[in-house]
Amino acid sequence: MRPLLPLLRLSAAVAVGAVLATATAGCFSNRQNEGATLYQNHCSSCHGEQGEGLRRLIPPVAASDYVARNRAALPCLIRRGMKGDVVVNGIHYNQVMPGHEDLTDSQITNLLNFVQRSWGNQNEPYTVREVSELLQPCHGSDGQ
Structure with missing residues (x-):
């Protein structure tokens, strides 16, 4: 009877691991x-x-030198928006971009990471902590 005890413990551990893996996958799949x-909901109507x-009205974020060179400014740009002249890929743009006060720090992180790795952009992803810290100068962090 003694040799069955380790086998039962192993089986229980495998079962618990499978349950945790399934539960964890569910948690992350909702935000994946x-x-x-x-x-799509906040940016595509202008940026495509x-x-x-x-055209020459709204700057691209695809293969964008601005996205690559302005890493520290992007979280505040999303939170607060911007107006005034901006040069992207050598072209001047001068339109108002609305801010997105309704997004949490983690949503801004996920949005930026999507842009950072899409359409020819190969930039380093952000962490939520980094975005929260970068939002401090514009008083934009919500701590979420």
């Missing part, structure tokens, strides 16, 4: 595509379905 969804922008 959040960045793409947030982009594929980040291509709108």
